[in-house]
Amino acid sequence: MVFNQLLQRYAVDLDRTMRQVVSHLAPDFPTFQIMVRYPLGWSDEHGHPYAGQVGKRLRPLFLLLCTEAAGGDWHQALPAAAAVELLHNFSLVHDDIQDASPLRHGRATVWRVWGTAHAINTGDALFSLAFVALEQLSQCGIEPSTLIRVWRVFNHTNLELTRGQHLDMLYETQDRVSVDEYLSMVLGKSAALLGACAQIGALIATGSEPLAQIYGEFALNLGLAFQIRDDILGIWGDPAVTGKSAATDISSRKKSLPVLYGLSRSSQLAHIYSLESLSQADIEQAVSLLDSAGARDYALQVEAEYYDRAVAALERAQPQGEAADWLKQFLAGLLQRSY
Numbered sequence: 001m002v003f004n005q006l007l008q009r010y011a012v013d014l015d016r017t018m019r020q021v022v023s024h025l026a027p028d029f030p031t032f033q034i035m036v037r038y039p040l041g042w043s044d045e046h047g048h049p050y051a052g053q054v055g056k057r058l059r060p061l062f063l064l065l066c067t068e069a070a071g072g073d074w075h076q077a078l079p080a081a082a083a084v085e086l087l088h089n090f091s092l093v094h095d096d097i098q099d100a101s102p103l104r105h106g107r108a109t110v111w112r113v114w115g116t117a118h119a120i121n122t123g124d125a126l127f128s129l130a131f132v133a134l135e136q137l138s139q140c141g142i143e144p145s146t147l148i149r150v151w152r153v154f155n156h157t158n159l160e161l162t163r164g165q166h167l168d169m170l171y172e173t174q175d176r177v178s179v180d181e182y183l184s185m186v187l188g189k190s191a192a193l194l195g196a197c198a199q200i201g202a203l204i205a206t207g208s209e210p211l212a213q214i215y216g217e218f219a220l221n222l223g224l225a226f227q228i229r230d231d232i233l234g235i236w237g238d239p240a241v242t243g244k245s246a247a248t249d250i251s252s253r254k255k256s257l258p259v260l261y262g263l264s265r266s267s268q269l270a271h272i273y274s275l276e277s278l279s280q281a282d283i284e285q286a287v288s289l290l291d292s293a294g295a296r297d298y299a300l301q302v303e304a305e306y307y308d309r310a311v312a313a314l315e316r317a318q319p320q321g322e323a324a325d326w327l328k329q330f331l332a333g334l335l336q337r338s339y
Contacts, residue, residue: 002329006061010074010081014060017078018085021133025125035114035122036129039089041105045113054105060085062330063197066215069319069327072205079136080150080200086130087154088193091161093123098169137204146207150200153212157196164188177255179264183224191223202317211317218313222331225306231256232299235287250283257302258295262286265293307331 018040025033034047041054060081067077095101096109097119103109111119134154137147167185171177198219202212234249235258249256253273255263262269269289272282290296310331319327 002326002333003056003058003061005326006065007057010061010064011057013075013078014057014064014081014085017082017133021079021082021086021129021136024129024132032125035110035118036125038113039093039104039110039122039126045108052106054107055089057085059088059193059197062194062219063201065323065326065330066198066201066219067205068201068321068323070202070205070211070215070317071320072201076137076140076142077201077204079133079140080154080204081197083130083133083154084193084197084200086126086133087158087161090123090126090130091165093119093126095165097123098165142204143207146203149203149207149209149212153196153199153203153216157192160188160192162188164190164192171255176263177260179257179260182255182257182260186224186227187220190227191220194223194226195220214313214317218310218317221306221310221313225303225310228257228299228303228306231258232296232303235259235290236296247283247287250286251278253278258290258299261298262290262293262295266290269293 019042022033022036022040025036027033030047034043034045037043037047038045038050039054041050041052044050063081063084064074064077068074092104093110096104097111097116101109102112109119110122114122134151137150142150164185164187167181168189171181171185195216199212199216202208202215206212231249234254234256235247249259259269259273263273266289269286272278272286272289275282278286314327314331
């Protein structure tokens with residue numbers, strides 16, 4: 001419900017801003033334009049308009065919501081919102097190459113359509129366009145000192161994204177990964193950009209670095225809790241709710257939080273994870289072993305801890321108006337993603 005309200009309020013202006021930024025690409029090279037527009041969901045591989053849904057634009061909508069909740073004019077933050085969405089798509093295009101993923105949102109990934117070299121270049125273009133978008137904040141009446149703080153958060157987040165991706169790739173081949181190592185990876189790969197959205201929104205609204213740090217703390221903890229809930233749903237989720245087959249993360253041998261907890265307590269589970277291929281019986285036994293080890297309860301406990309930290313930080317931030325109610329509903333909706 002809250003997400004639909006955000007779409008109605010912000011999505012049209014966000015899309016217009018993003019399209020204006022992408023229009024900076026040289027018009028004399030239409031194939032290059034198609035490659036960039038394709039992962040954004042604006043066209044198919046032939047350059048024809050695409051009507052399907054590609055991503056939810058969650059991060060930029062969250063940035064605009066935090067701007068408004070902190071008492072600012074969300075229109076001023078549109079270039080920053082466009083920047084984080086372009087940056088997010090840069091990371092997805094490169095992640096798909098590194099993970100050899102053939103599909104994203106039910107469509108062939110960029111590297112599958114045009115090859116690895118062009119996909120790398122497309123990701124680089126999206127990265128560059130993110131900075132083109134961010135530069136446009138200078139035209140929005142924002143104080144120069146605030147602009148510098150926004151740039152600092154954005155640049156640090158870029159490094160965090162690459163650190164998180166490095167750990168994600170490293171842990172795929174590493175036999176033993178601790179819970180703390182995993183959470184550090186999630187902090188960089190999943191939570192950092194959400195934290196940046198909240199920080200940047202609060203900075204644009206108020207120019208206050210202390211308040212922006214509180215908003216960032218709220219969103220980082222929200223991002224961690226959100227990822228842990230995904231980890232739980234990836235094993236025990238109802239396919240009718242999640243849209244994925246049961247125990248998807250087991251079949252792909254994903255080292256999620258409950259799995260890492262179970263691996264540290266069950267040599268049988270470690271043996272199953274070492275097999276070259278997993279049968280349905282193996283997957284069912286793995287889930288049973290996780291249940292016996294208390295992995296789901298452990299993950300729920302850790303999720304609740306991060307959720308409580310997010311609630312506490314949001315209370316300290318003292319958000320304002322209707323946007324404050326939406327933020328609280330957004331946070332409450334996290335634990336309503338049921339299995």
